[in-house]
Amino acid sequence: MSREHGYQPPPHRGPTEPWPDTEYDAALHLLDRQVVDVDGRHVAKVSDVELTEDPDGGLVPTGLLVGTPALLPRFGGRLGAWLMERYVQSGTSRADRDVPLVIDMDRVDDVTSEVHLDVERDGLLRRRADPADAPVRRRLGTLLAMRVVPADGDVLHVLDAHLTAPPDQPGRHRVVSLVVGHGRPGSLLGYDRRREQGPWLVATAVRHLHRHTRLVELGPEVAIDWEQGEVRVGAGAEVRPLLD
Structure with missing residues (x-):
């Protein structure tokens, strides 16, 4: 459908404006x-x-x-x-x-x-x-198929990859952390970091659903082994709840 038939494309963000946000x-x-x-x-x-x-x-x-x-x-x-x-x-x-x-x-x-x-x-x-x-x-799909092996505790799975862009390089996103938890990719029901979670009752339900989901910051204590299909998380890795 062309512009002449009523389609209005989203405003162009320009070279200095990141999409869709500074993180996704x-x-x-x-x-x-x-x-x-x-x-x-x-x-x-x-x-x-x-x-x-x-x-x-x-x-x-x-x-x-x-x-x-x-x-x-x-x-x-x-x-x-x-x-x-x-x-x-x-x-x-x-x-x-x-x-x-x-x-x-x-x-x-x-x-x-x-x-x-x-x-x-x-x-x-x-x-x-x-x-x-x-x-x-690499492929995101390969990363999402990996198991997560922590220093102690249950084996988890990669559910998503979180990307951010530096303030001085908008639009230059890179993977900075992994969303990990039980279940499989696509199981983050109701979750969207880029917007509010809706009314209090909905937000409470979303937080309850994802109470065991964690964000693992990539760093020296986190090794992505593409050959073995696993992410090894050391005892010193930074791990925090997905929803604070």
């Missing part, structure tokens, strides 16, 4: 949302989020991954691998059939109930072709 949670605010272009036309659905390792080992969101090759691995384990294998075998002989399409994160202009881009959709989607010396790229 990757799974809660991005996964499975519809993506629309600058004219309000549907582009795709966010199936995963690309996280790129920076030189100091931090994780920076660099792309929205879309399409079947991005979605199937999120089923996890042998099922996800089997589904991907069947998908690749059922198509043409393209060598990159298992490579998802990507939308660069810097094309995101705003996030509401949809992800709004600042460009038209034509020619937008592409497969990333990295050179041999490219930085290591």
